[in-house]
Amino acid sequence: MTATTAPAHAAAPPRREVRSPRREGWARRGPLMPALVFAIIVTQLPFLFTLYYSTQSWNLVRPGSRRFVWLRNYANVFTDSVFRQAAINTIVITVGCVLIAMLLGIVFALLLDRPFRGRGVVRTLLITPFLVMPVAAALLWKTTILDPVFGIVNFVLRPFGVGQVAWVAEHPLGSVIAQLVWQWTPFMMLLILAGLQSQSGEVLEAAQVDGATRWQTFWSITVPHLRRYIELGVLLGAIYVVNTFDAIYMMTQGGPGTASTNLPFYLYQRAFLGFDVGQAAALGVVVVVGTIIVATFALRLIFRTFTMEPNP
Amino acid sequence: MSTVSAAVGRGNRGRRSVLTAVTWIVGIGFFFPVLWMAITGFKQEADAYTDPPRLFFKPTLTQFATVFDRGVGPYLANSAFATVVSTLLVVLLATPAAYALSMRPVKKTQDVLFFFISTKMLPVAAVIVPLYVAAKTLSMLDNVWTLIVLYTAMNLPIAVWMMRSFFQEVPGAIVEAAQVDGASLPRTLWQVILPIIAPGLAATALICVIFSWNEFFFAVNLTAARAATVPVFLVGFITSEGQYWAQLSAAATLASLPVIVAGWIAQKQLVRGLSMGAVK
Structure with a gap:
């Protein structure tokens, strides 16, 4: 050699x-x-086993039932209407939560990016939802907040003519998204706030000296500057929200029916309630491939915007 | 002229105080569910089920006592043990790795960094089946150490990225000066670099603590009576929630309190940790 x-x-x-x-x-x-x-051992090795199990017909409650079935598990996944529903729900939850949380996060960050009395306190109040244990938060939203009779939301909305709405039962996806938005808005807000505070004061001053209105300054200087922070927030938020399990498990158990089942919860059901190892593994592989495709697009988008800088 | 500018000034001030009021309302509104959780935890059950909701009542510690009677103790102990040990392991593994990736970049540094971050994108649900089978085969089901290994792997990429960003901020001149003075490498690391990155280590540890303490998916699927953590304890309230809102709120408050307090104390470092060191 x-x-x-x-x-x-x-x-x-x-x-x-x-x-x-x-x-x-x-x-x-x-x-x-x-x-x-x-x-490598803890994260990659199990995935190789997932690949292997996905070619097996293997149910844990029927010992000795294990055999090689080629790609039949995958065929079952793609003809499974619950899988399609779960995939759609996953997209709705992720896109809905990330977009709304980002919009609110931007508004809150702009509100906080000014000197005023008690700013530190308000900032502390606003980040707290992110720190609450997700399981605890979901449990509370289901009960004390969204309960049809004694819940806070219906109490607050009553003057506006809203009756005893059973939010979680009637709008399961909306309820889950609302709970997730509440937890993820602080995350987005913190990122955007850091972005706002990293702006160079000189540039902003120069714009003002040149006679730009506040609105013009915001659109032509602040927004392009924030772009990278927004993209980072969307990407990181999406990575976490795609995997949402706690909120669904605690609030709806995927129901009613399969109305709020997302992919992680469906996979859990197949594996731990159906004990169907092969089917769950195939589902896992499909989810990973889907995630890789989406993540590649997202990453490429971000790299493109990085290489496009500096703005003319 | 002066009256005009005074009017503008007053208009600005008026606008400012409106915005300040809006900001406070938004802050309190967002915080309210947390406050309501804490308040409800100090109620008698009868005070928890009222229409309109009751803000003033005779506070009691009964619910917290009941939560301990229901046996939250071992769950808290498991959570604390899994959180502390996995955080220590993450710091021990991530710090040298981040050092290698920052101070003396190896070939393909980018590839390694992206490998770490890509493990974060792998949906955990996709590997739960083999993890369950492996744990079962090795008789590691319902064992805290299984959670510790998984939490370490879960937080390792975040910690590597984060610690790397702290190492990159260490001024090269200081390190060179120490070496010129004849300090050995371990001594330079221990006496020069460590004090500089200590705040970064603390911030990294905090992020790991938050994610481990709150983790639910692995805990609920891989543990049962012996090794279950606090989030699993809360599952017990799903079935009985109808009659026990005050007790449930007390348990939720207790479960959330450590991370809330830690997050409040370290909020300056939070954003850096959440963005894996990308945003300062």
């Missing part, structure tokens, strides 16, 4: 110095290895 590589180096250095870069290389790679190996 050394024989083939040696001619490449024009003036072959003495042997000791050939070795030291290699040792140097390991000294550099060494500290990285434990984390890398750990991540």
Whole structure:
């Protein structure tokens, strides 16, 4: 091996110095290895097993039923109407939650990006929903907040002629999205606020000196500057919200029927209520492939906007 | 002239105070569900089911006592143990890795960084089946250590990215100066770099604590009576929620309190952690 590589180096250095870069290389790679190996074993290995299980007909409650069935599990996934519903619900929940949370987050960040009395307190109040344990938050929204008779929401809306609406039963997807928006708005707000505060004061001042109105300044300086923060928020928010499980498990159990079943919850049902390992694994592979496609698009979009800078 | 500018000034001030009022209303409105959770936890059950909702009542600690009687103790202990140990492991694994990826970039640094972040995009539901089968085969079901391993893997990418952004802020001149003075590498790391990145370590640990403490999916699927954590304890209220709102609120308050307090204290670092070090 050394024989083939040696001619490449024009003036072959003495042997000791050939070795030291290699040792140097390991000294550099060494500290990285434990984390890398750990991540590969715990995250990649199970996925290989998911791939393998997805070719098996295997139900945990029927021992000895395990056999190789080619791609039949995948055929079942794609002809499964619940799967289609769950995929659509996942998209509705993710897009709805991320968009609304981002819009509210931008408004709240703009409100907070001014000096006023008690700013620190309001900021603290606004980030708290993100810190509440999601399981606890979902449980409370289902009961004390959205209950048809004793819930706060119906109490507040009563003067506007809203009766005893059973929100979670009648609007399961809307209820789940509302709860998620409440938890994720602080996340978006914090990112956008950091973006607003990283603006250079000089540029804003210069715009004012040049006679730009506040509105003009906002649209032509602040919005382009915020773009990268908005994209980051959307991408990170989407990564987390796509995996929503807690809110659905606690608030609706995917119901009524399958009205609010999303992909993680459906997968859970197939695996842990149906004990259908093969089917659940195939579902998992399809979800991963879908996620990769969407994530690639999202990442490409973001890289494109990065390379498009600076703005003319 | 002066009256005009005074009027404009007054108009601005009026507009400002309206905006301030709106901001306060928004803040209180968003915070209200949290406040309501805490308030309801101090009610008798009879005060929790009233129309209109009751804001003033005789507070009681009965509900919190009942939650402990129902045996929240072991759940809290499991959560604390899983959170603390996994956070320590994450810091131990991520700090050297982040150091390697920042101070002395290895070839393909980008690839490694993107590998870490891509593991975050893998839907956890997709790997739950093999994880369950593996845990069952190894007799690791209902074992806190299973959760610890998974939480470590879950938070590792965030921590690597975050710590890397802190390492990159260490001025190279300081490190060089230490080496010129004859300090060995371990000594430079320990006495020069560590104090500089200590706040970053704390922020990273905090983010790991938040995500581990609140984690539910692995906990509910891989644990039962012995190793279950606090979120799993709350599941017990789904079936009986009809009669026990005050008790449920007390339990929810108790479960959320550690992370809320930690988040309040460290809110300056929160944004950096949530953006994995991308936003300062």
